[in-house]
Amino acid sequence: MHIQSSAVDDYLKTIYHHTEWQTAPVTPSQLASELGLAPSTVTEMVQKLAAQGLVSHRPYGPVSLTEAGRVRAAAVVRRHRLIETWLVREFDYAWDEVHDEAEVLEHTISDRLLEGVSARLGHPTRDPHGDPIPDASGAVVREPFVLLAEARIGHVGRVLRVSDRDPALLRALESAGVDVGHTVTVAGRDAVRVDGGATLELPAGAASAVWLTV
Template identity: 80%
Template sequence: MPASRPVADDYLKTIYHHTEWQGDPVTPSRLASELGLAPSSVTEMVQKLAAQGLVTHRPYGPVQLTDEGMRRAAAVIRRHRLVETWLVREFGYAWDEVHDEAEVLEHTISDRLLEGIAARLGHPRFDPHGDAIPDADGTVHREPFVLLARADAGHTGRVLRVSDRDPALLRACEEAGLDVGHTLTVVGDGTVSIDGAPAIALPAGAAEAIWVTA
């Protein structure tokens, strides 16, 4: 029996997101951890997705999107990130409040409404966290990047993305001025200068949650 559309889309979106900002493919065990599901349930679903031609997988190997799986995942990601952007711009949501709302709305709004939202927003290329919003054809526009934790001392780059995984960390980054668009210079281990200001200590976990231009 084919996987239900919303469930399958959540899997495809998670696989897409895992490899978006780093190169390591996702394993079934990692996928189970990210989805909060039992490994046996994930294995069964991956087999269904493979049967539908949406992923490739061999025993004990990584799970990878096929071309069709990539197109469908990009479409789901587009919905999610446009809704997040819409909620922030039009309804005054904070960037740490939109993820759960978007998770619900992405499965319910029509294609017509989605494209109306995109037009209303001026067809944005990035959501409030800096994640790229795929075009309607799946094309993604993204600059070369480096994870802040891997940037050498003296590296200067513009903040491209702040992970939305931890709402508390998002709030801490915003309070410190570490949101998308600001320019950071790595001063030393755990310290940065923001837009040329005196160095500050990074909030705990921020170096592993911020990507800057390479």
């Protein structure tokens, strides 16, 4: 049976994202939750992806990308993150506005235009949220990191990445100065000092949405 290419890409991208900033593999039930689909639908699709050699999966076990799946997923992620960067730099989009636009454009922009965008932007290696942009071969450069929620009190690190899952939280963190490139000192369970300033109380969920250098 023919599987729509965009559907395959969405599955592979979701699996790729799940293990990008932590090591636990994704389960079919987690995939179903992430994609907003019925578990039975996801199970059927995972079996088809496995038959194509894009994922590895045992019944009731986690799902992981094969090398072929990783390369294809990285290509989709590259498209998405380059488009987000392009929208922010060239069209004055805010960093909390670009995700949904990129979700649409990543399936329609040509490879030629994408590489033209990359060249115009100076071949960026990170998107506006700090996520690494894979190069044309699928390779990424990622610094050692720690989730803010898991960092010890007194830890000092540069903000590497802020999750783009919650636009309202993105706006709140930006207002507080907790955005990519700034230096944060962990002052408490939900409190930080930014660039050596006063202690700030973080909004709910923030500590689980920010990654720092170690």
